[in-house]
Amino acid sequence: xxxxxxxxxxxxxxxxxxxxxxxxxxxxxxxxxxxxxxxxxxxxxxxxxxxxxxxxxxxxxxxxxxxxxxxxxxxxxxxxxxxxxxxxxxxxxxxxxxxxxx
Amino acid sequence: xxxxxxxxxxxxxxxxxxxxxxxxxxxxxxxxxxxxxxxxxxxxxxxxxxxxxxxxxxxxxxxxxxxxxxxxxxxxxxxxxxxxxxxxxxxxxxxxxxxxxxxxxxxxxxxxxxxxxxxxxxxxxxxxxxxxxxxxxxxxxxxxxxxxxxxxxxxxxxxxxxx
Numbered sequence: 001x002x003x004x005x006x007x008x009x010x011x012x013x014x015x016x017x018x019x020x021x022x023x024x025x026x027x028x029x030x031x032x033x034x035x036x037x038x039x040x041x042x043x044x045x046x047x048x049x050x051x052x053x054x055x056x057x058x059x060x061x062x063x064x065x066x067x068x069x070x071x072x073x074x075x076x077x078x079x080x081x082x083x084x085x086x087x088x089x090x091x092x093x094x095x096x097x098x099x100x101x102x
Numbered sequence: 103x104x105x106x107x108x109x110x111x112x113x114x115x116x117x118x119x120x121x122x123x124x125x126x127x128x129x130x131x132x133x134x135x136x137x138x139x140x141x142x143x144x145x146x147x148x149x150x151x152x153x154x155x156x157x158x159x160x161x162x163x164x165x166x167x168x169x170x171x172x173x174x175x176x177x178x179x180x181x182x183x184x185x186x187x188x189x190x191x192x193x194x195x196x197x198x199x200x201x202x203x204x205x206x207x208x209x210x211x212x213x214x215x216x217x218x219x220x221x222x223x224x225x226x227x228x229x230x231x232x233x234x235x236x237x238x239x240x241x242x243x244x245x246x247x248x249x250x251x252x253x254x255x256x257x258x259x260x261x262x263x264x265x
Contacts, residue, residue, distance in 0.1 A: 001221065002110050005213050007151070010114045012208035014121055016201040021125035023197035029175055033124055033137050036168065040144050043160075051151045052221050058231050061153050062240050065232070068156075068163050069247050073254035075168045079175040080261035086179040 007048035014041035026093040028082045032075060039071045110150060117143035130180070134172050141165050155229040 014037060021034030043064040050060025082092055089097050120143060123136035141164040148157040225231060236244050 008212035016205035
């Protein structure tokens with residue numbers, strides 16, 4: 001039997017990896033990939049809790065379905081923005097896009 | 103150490119290794135392929151958690167939709183800066199400290215409490231229960247999310263079209 005803590009710790013590791021990637025990567029698409037990693041870690045936590053609670057309450061899995069849906073919508077819009085960025089700046093490195101910095 | 107626990111450790115190691123390649127990999131295409139591996143590993147973990155419908159949904163939507171979209175975007179934006187010298191920016195030490203601090207806090211919060219929590223008996227299948235929940239208790243978020251998807255589709259097309 002797998003204790004619940006194992007799943008929570010795995011979710012924590014994935015989430016902090018995603019945080020590190022979102023804060024340090026230069027490529028905008030790599031930042032989006034790190035955000036997807038964070039969303040997956042949160043989904044894992046929700047589904048782990050849905051398993052270890054009384055099984056008629058599947059709210060964790062419902063929440064994970066909505067997380068997957070919203071992640072798809074966010075990836076589509078985010079990548080459209082990245083394409084617009086590339087068209088205007090000819091680069092997707094976010095530290096070279098500093099027109100609004102003083 | 104049962105077979106289930108061994109399988110969990112193998113899957114967890116696989117997912118963490120693939121996620122490390124996503125976050126630290128120099129080649130962005132390899133990072134996207136490692137993201138595919140991460141999603142497949144997560145789907146296997148969902149099967150281990152008796153959420154088989156969600157595992158199928160994860161593979162279909164994440165691997166079959168989002169990573170394909172990411173690979174298209176990588177293909178379309180890898181013009182001049184395809185071989186970059188630096189992968190990470192100058193905030194690496196601080197964000198490493200922040201990420202490790204967050205990890206320690208989360209591990210502390212996750213390992214308190216009753217470690218020997220026994221799982222209740224599992225449902226034979228989850229899809230009928232999910233369907234019933236989505237159409238009764240969670241009907242409002244369900245409809246709202248469909249409007250969100252419509253708005254995201256229209257917005258992505260408007261943002262990405264050539265002027």
